[in-house]
């Protein structure tokens with residue numbers, strides 16, 4: 001079958017069969033099918049979509065383009081969490097050691113930040129010495145020692161996705177549900193896990209701005225996981241305002257340490273616990289009496305924090321060396337008294353990017369120390385002149401642009417403001 005015949009079939013709205021999808025992805029991975037034909041197919045998929053069966057076939061083909069970790073090589077019940085990405089979303093960092101403290105194994109392969117969205121790997125690298133680039137044999141050491149490890153995608157895991165994601169980025173084909181689903185699930189399914197919980201973000205700071213699109217993505221992820229024989233559930237959570245009170249790499253590690261010490265902000269601490277409960281439920285990890293496990297106990301008794309310290313050590317990180325700190329702390333004052341009615345995730349993400357905490361393109365370097373802390377959240381009262389947030393700067397940003405961005409991020413209402421729940425929906429297989 002010539003690649004152009006497969007492109008033509010999808011262009012005309014027909015369903016591709018398993019063999020066609022398999023051949024196309026194998027050809028693209030090996031370099032026999034050039035970028036221009038893959039781009040054309042991606043655009044045809046963007047416009048015509050894919051059936052659940054085609055999406056599962058595409059996921060499988062991309063997963064099998066590289067190495068799949070043999071589950072028997074990792075001890076225990078293996079469960080992971082994946083977030084579709086948001087602002088201030090540091091949850092993976094306290095979650096993995098918390099779930100490990102509850103008795104499951106968490107082999108987590110994470111990504112880097114791009115645009116306004118932060119990445120777990122960049123956050124972890126603000127811990128002096130922390131290595132995210134472990135080889136597969138090295139990855140097993142923390143998993144065996146402390147039950148969790150957080151690394152970057154290796155060249156061997158889902159290479160088709162690595163190539164295709166870079167191509168989608170420059171051909172306007174990122175926001176396609178079958179392409180997003182197969183991209184995420186091909187990497188996650190290669191981790192050798194038994195179960196997966198997805199945190200699908202919805203709101204101004206997320207890929208999916210509205211609940212309908214978030215539902216479609218969550219359903220696609222859950223259905224594909226199920227088709228591949230895994231236990232998968234999805235939570236749809238609000239991303240109209242940032243999670244927690246800190247945005248920026250080292251600042252988010254600090255908040256993660258607070259969560260692990262049972263002292264995090266109510267929303268980020270609460271979501272960590274809810275995701276941990278869901279991971280333990282889908283993975284069927286119970287307490288010693290066979291009952292429902294309460295992860296809060298492991299935050300309060302220090303065992304989750306201990307797991308995190310062990311994991312950092314296994315990755316050559318040194319928490320005692322302290323986290324990088326920015327040179328200037330600037331309070332951003334409220335222009336009037338009232339109640340916070342908007343703390344816009346997208347604008348806060350942009351402000352953080354302007355400070356240097358993120359990258360506009362993949363080759364940019366980042367400043368781990370900068371960002372925004374002490375964010376005031378929707379519903380909270382504020383007096384004129386009190387800080388809406390604290391800016392952590394190393395002086396490289398355009399000040400006027402930064403302040404304008406922060407001004408648009410916040411709105412203050414004279415009347416009390418109702419808050420919406422953080423977890424909008426739960427979608428189980």
Ligand code: URA
Nearest residue numbers: 165179180181183184
């Ligand atoms: N994250 C991924 O890994 N892939 C996508 O396509 C979108 C988000």
